[in-house]
Amino acid sequence: MNYHNVISAVVRALAAETINSAGGCDFEPKVQMAKQKGEISGKDAALLADCIVHKLLHAQLSPRHWNALVAKYSTHRGRKIDSIGRLVAVVPTPAPKRFTQQAVLVWAVPQQSKGIQRKVSEVKAPAPREEERDGQWEWRNKAAAESVARANRHARAVAESKPGEMIVLAESNYDMTTWDSQGLTERTYQRWSKAIRDHLESMVDEALVEAQHMLEAVGVLSGEAA
Incomplete structure (x- = not known):
């Protein structure tokens, strides 16, 4: 299984966990337990490859990089929410916690x-x-x-x-004036929000670079870089 680029690989790997949401991305042992003869093919082979990539990235990426990818690209509700919460704790910002939580949330769940x-x-x-x-x-x-x-x-x-x-999310979540009760200027809120988003996007970029190096090393990228 070859992926066109690193984003394609990441998106497919994270989607594989949603497909197997009842038990996580555990398709590999299921295939082994089935004792199928010969090589698996088609959708089963593709899903197995996605799960292997998922396992590789989860094991090798730093927690902050893994959480950045999950928060941005995952469609698994529980995993996405968990990663959003973990990112709140590592984003450097002078903004209050409530503001930071909302800023990370709406970045991960665009309007x-x-x-x-x-x-x-x-x-x-x-x-x-x-x-x-x-x-x-x-x-x-x-x-x-x-x-x-x-x-x-x-x-x-x-x-x-x-x-x-x-x-x-409800539309009200995207109103920055509800993220803080201090009544500061809109310019301040815009500056805080932009800095948080920029830092999160930077983490995603770093994570994709690391992921690309890993996937190139195992020979599963066939196209250009993200």
Whole structure:
């Protein structure tokens, strides 16, 4: 099995894990257990090659490089989410953690077209009841606000859910003004976001270079570099 370029190899290798999502990328031992005579061919051979590449890259790449590739290219929901979380911890940025989490998330899950994007229908908290004396309606006002907050969290969760492995975020996730509560300038948020994205793309580029060297060494790249 030869791949046209390194990106093709990485994408196919990561997709192989989704195909075998019930047990991970474990197609190789399944083939051995089947005790098939002669060489395997066709789709089985291609899938086996993809799984071997997956195993090679996972074993040889550094954790940060592996997580960068998984976060960007994987369609395995669980693996992608895990790698996104791990990247948050290694991205150098002065931005608060919440902002960094959202910036990494939307980099790994780009905004979809309007035909796919889901909007969140959120409700607004009712105006607090006016008190004639201190604390008269405090508990009711607080309960109403908490109830609205729970309803909106549920609405966002529903909007972001989708059958299968694909991750679809609610449109509100792409609004940078919701990533931080300090009320800083848009220019500051744009600078933070760009720096985080640039660093992540740099990690992906480094990972692809390393992956290319590995795959060239075992002779499975037939085309040009990425």
